[in-house]
Amino acid sequence: MDKGFSHLDDASLIQNIQQGSHEAFATIVNRHTNRFYRIAYRLVFNKDEAEDMVQEAFLRLWERPQLWNPSRQAKFTTWFYKVVISLCLDLNKKKRPVHLPEDMELLDRHPGQDVLLGIHQEQALLEGFIKQLPARQQLALNLTFYEGLSNQEAADIIGIKVKALQSLIMRAKTTLKEKVRRYLPGGSI
């Protein structure tokens, strides 16, 4: 379907989309859907919602492709990360606050005990730890550790300076390290 466009870079594809090319749009969707789904999933913690957020972001691009201006924004992906993240954060605001799983209280009363939790329980605990981080710390962790973006690119996406981003990463990891040490002392992960 997109044979004529697959060799084009993102900026050229957007120019074609701005002229109404659905094939160019198909190319960019096929090229980037998984990448943006990953960050959406990491932020909303739910497959269906993550898919909805990615779909909504792409549809906005299709309806108003002129919103991305290559002369103002450095890279298409940087700008589109912002679109997806913004949608996800809006969705999260509508959700109820996160509470720790009951298992954690049990573990906390007996630090160091040799409790073997199932992998699913451990994953649930880890999700809980991450959900409890402030939104900006979560973002910094997701973009750098899970997405593998450079500090500079992650800082551009969040809209902060690199030093501030590094501070967010340090705080996020320090908190997580402490919680892992405390609640998952002898787990399988």
Add this chain to the structure above:
Amino acid sequence: MTMKLKQFKENLLVYGSNVHEWPEDIRQAGLKAMETSSELRTLLAEEERLERVLKTRKYEEPSSDLGERILSASLSRRKRGRRGLSGFFSELVWEFGLPKPALTAFSVSLVLVLILGFAIGFADLTGSVSTEGSQTDLQEFLYYEGEVL
């Protein structure tokens, strides 16, 4: 250049446990510091453990048809977005898969035809029907009809 404990700890958090991938300007200092300090090696081991834990985080792959769904939804979105006369003609051209130049040529032709039509309509004064004439014709018609009836 030597790297102190605090710096090493911060770099571990920011750049991760693979010291070989740290930025060039601090990489050698990091490796050297690690070689000479068991305390730093312990910190490194802690960081490696944290990263192992973080990598076990739950993740679900997207549906295989997500891309197709997005493309399908985009077609209906654009249809809804088009409104008015220009939207109608755009839609018409879109449905038949015509390229953008064809749409432009079609629109320009339509506008020219409309302008020509108005010009002819306003310029042809002889073709206009006066009220008086109309009444005469009507009277003649009624009279004629009356004659017949």
